[in-house]
Amino acid sequence: MTRLSTGLLLPLAVAAALAAAPRAARACGRGGGGYPSSGVIIGVTMLAVGAADLGFILTDLGSAVASHQLSRGYGVVETLVAAPQLVLGLGILGSSGGNRYAAVYTLWMAYLTGHGLWTIATAPNGDRSLQGSDPPGEPAHGERPALQLGIGPTYVPVGQLAQTGFGVVGRF
Numbered sequence: 001m002t003r004l005s006t007g008l009l010l011p012l013a014v015a016a017a018l019a020a021a022p023r024a025a026r027a028c029g030r031g032g033g034g035y036p037s038s039g040v041i042i043g044v045t046m047l048a049v050g051a052a053d054l055g056f057i058l059t060d061l062g063s064a065v066a067s068h069q070l071s072r073g074y075g076v077v078e079t080l081v082a083a084p085q086l087v088l089g090l091g092i093l094g095s096s097g098g099n100r101y102a103a104v105y106t107l108w109m110a111y112l113t114g115h116g117l118w119t120i121a122t123a124p125n126g127d128r129s130l131q132g133s134d135p136p137g138e139p140a141h142g143e144r145p146a147l148q149l150g151i152g153p154t155y156v157p158v159g160q161l162a163q164t165g166f167g168v169v170g171r172f
Contacts, residue, residue, distance in 0.1 A: 072120055076116070077116075080116075085112075086113045089102060092106070121149035121170060151166060151167070153166060
């Protein structure tokens with residue numbers, strides 16, 4: 001197992017155990033069951049995601065200290081977990097004005113998302129953790145062109161709902 005899957009295993013197992021724990025059977029006739037409230041589910045989810053974020057930052061710092069290049073798969077997982085949180089942080093920051101905690105959270109998620117994208121873009125060419133065989137037209141001897149990544153402004157013209165933003169483009 002990789003360090004990422006080992007670090008995520010405990011929080012996910014705890015969340016699954018709490019969600020699937022048996023409840024006492026009571027026939028009160030009112031219905032409703034003994035299921036956990038949405039607040040409990042949200043709290044457990046926040047704990048699991050927070051543990052994953054903490055694991056990401058510790059792994060990132062550890063790999064920087066050890067000068068170890070992380071795998072492309074790690075970068076994909078880090079980006080998939082942190083990018084939605086970055087969007088959430090931007091939304092909270094936009095609605096709360098100058099909330100210091102929201103700003104710190106948003107910067108943390110921006111770092112994790114950027115690091116995930118950087119890890120994907122700079123993974124060694126021999127790292128095939130997310131790739132199958134060579135696509136048609138690729139050289140058979142395994143030489144691949146350098147990875148390219150571009151981040152830039154975008155504009156999505158959808159009539160009155162036109163949006164601007166940032167996009168990521170590249171060869172992964």
